[in-house]
Amino acid sequence: MQEKKKRMAIIASKGSLDMAYPPLILASTAGAMDVEVTIFFTLYGVDIINKNKYGSLQVAPIANPAMPSPVPMPNILGMLPGMTALGTSMMKGMIKKINWPTIPELVQACIDVDVKMIACTPTLEMTGVKKEDLVEGVTMAGAAEFLNFALDANVSLFI
Amino acid sequence: MEVNITLDCKGLNCPMPVVKTKKALNDMKPGEILRMESTDKGSTSDIAAFASRTGNELLEVKEEGGTFIFFLKKK
Numbered sequence: 711m712q713e714k715k716k717r718m719a720i721i722a723s724k725g726s727l728d729m730a731y732p733p734l735i736l737a738s739t740a741g742a743m744d745v746e747v748t749i750f751f752t753l754y755g756v757d758i759i760n761k762n763k764y765g766s767l768q769v770a771p772i773a774n775p776a777m778p779s780p781v782p783m784p785n786i787l788g789m790l791p792g793m794t795a796l797g798t799s800m801m802k803g804m805i806k807k808i809n810w811p812t813i814p815e816l817v818q819a820c821i822d823v824d825v826k827m828i829a830c831t832p833t834l835e836m837t838g839v840k841k842e843d844l845v846e847g848v849t850m851a852g853a854a855e856f857l858n859f860a861l862d863a864n865v866s867l868f869i
Numbered sequence: 870m871e872v873n874i875t876l877d878c879k880g881l882n883c884p885m886p887v888v889k890t891k892k893a894l895n896d897m898k899p900g901e902i903l904r905m906e907s908t909d910k911g912s913t914s915d916i917a918a919f920a921s922r923t924g925n926e927l928l929e930v931k932e933e934g935g936t937f938i939f940f941l942k943k944k
Contacts, residue, residue: 716922739884739915742891743922808882819888 717746719860721868725754727767727801727813733869734758734816740865741823749820750856751848752830755869756837759827759845764813771797821847828856870928870940873901879908879936886912887919890941894925897943902928905939912937 718740722733733755737747757763771777772788777797787793805812811819820827827848834840834850841850860866876893878886886907893903905916913930916939920927926942 735884738888742884742888743919745922809880810882811885816884819884822892823888 715744715746716865717859717863718748718865719856719863719867720747720749721856722749722751722755722758723753724869725757725763725767727769727798729869730758730764730767730813731810731816733867734813734820736867737825738816738819738823741820741825746826747820747824748826748828748856748859750828750830752833756829756833756839756844758813759817759829759848760839760843761845762843764817764845767813768794768798769801770794777801817845821845826859870902872904872940873897874903876903876905878912879906881907882909883911883915887915890916890919890939891923894923894941894943899943901943903939903941903943905941907937907939908935909937912939916941 718736720733720737724730733749737749740747751759757767769777770788771779771793772785774788775785778800788797827845828851829844829848831850831852874893874897876889878889881889886905886909890903890905893905897903909915916930917927920941924944926944928940928942931938
């Protein structure tokens, strides 16, 4: 008898550039390792699979003391206009330097290894995001659909 | 060792060597050999973990001037 496949369930709740990577990296890797994966995108996490937004996710230096800075400066300066754009372009530079895939490329990598992606229906309702705004193949459902999968999962993560 | 497919993952970082290895194996026949080249320092343990989980056999790993070379036999 064939062994039952391992399962991983991820909730992706953040829409910043740095926080979009962990769920997509884990999901694409697990999918490649023959794990059945479902990612449930909720709240700001929906931006990761929104075609109008996923190529331009940002990262904010404010309240992020770990963010490297070219010159030492108080973190509060992160509130100045342009600092988010500056921080984002710095992070994109670092990503490019190590030849990491972009978010759209990683979403495609997930699709290629059959990761199931679900967009949270109340979030879509709240933000006015339509099915046609989402990456092709993303389905729409609520908590029960995700839990039905997660209840049998070997790994469950909230990111 | 007779290699059927060679995959160049040099310069790529996690997770791409594993994802590309999987995609290459998908297009191969059981028993065929994939040679994969990577410069990702994590790939020695990552590819070993990938192989043990997926049942594709890791026949050999070697290092040549900072490049890791893997030989995998498709399940």
